[in-house]
Amino acid sequence: MRQILLACTALLALSATAQAHEYQVGSLHIDHPWTRAMPPGAPTGAAYLVVHNRGETADRLLGADTPAADKAEVHEHVHQDGLMKMRQVEGGLAIPAGSAAVLEPGGTHLMLFGLKQPLEDGTRFPLTLHFEKAGDLQVEVAVQKDAPAAASEHQH
Structure with missing residues (x-):
């Protein structure tokens, strides 16, 4: 019985890890x-995440790239x-020291152009983030049917 309980605990821990994944580069901490x-044949998609700058120096997300798309750009929604409307953020996205940059639906996000594969629920793909000071960081983007609960809290 104890072995079954330990196995169930391990599976729950792995499940939680699979849902919420985090990364670190320098003083930057990237959440989920x-x-x-997206339906098969969709030409574009968008990636979302939160970048916490736990350092004392501002940084900047300059862009990203992924083998899953022809190109990735930092974009924002604006009222005009x-x-x-949606437009590219020229010069990258500022990440102030001691603060966070939230990339979320309806706000700033990474626009993925020329998707090379369908974005199917339950899959993941690599994405390399390019930061001005912290350098490059490869993350895994989780493809999900719905926004995670944490992302829903950030939506306006």
């Missing part, structure tokens, strides 16, 4: 990179002339 599942 994810994207929404009464319409919601």
Whole structure:
């Protein structure tokens, strides 16, 4: 009975780890990179994450790349002339010291152009983030049917 209990505990721990994944480079801590599942043939997608800067120096997310898409760019949603539009963030995204940059649906995000494979629920793909000071960091982006609970809390 004890072995079954230990096995169940280990499976639950692995399950929690699979859902919430974190990365570290320098003073930057990256929480749960994810994207929404997209129908087959969708040409674009978007990746979301939170970058916490636990250091005393500001940094900047310059961009990203992935073998899953032709290109990835930092984009933001803006209200212009009464319409919601999307545009590339020129010069990258500032990550102030002691603060966080939230990439979320309806806000700043990593736009993925020319998807090379379907974004299917339950899969993952590599994404390399390029930071001005901290350098490059490869993360795994979790493809999910719905936004994770933490991301829903950030939405406006």
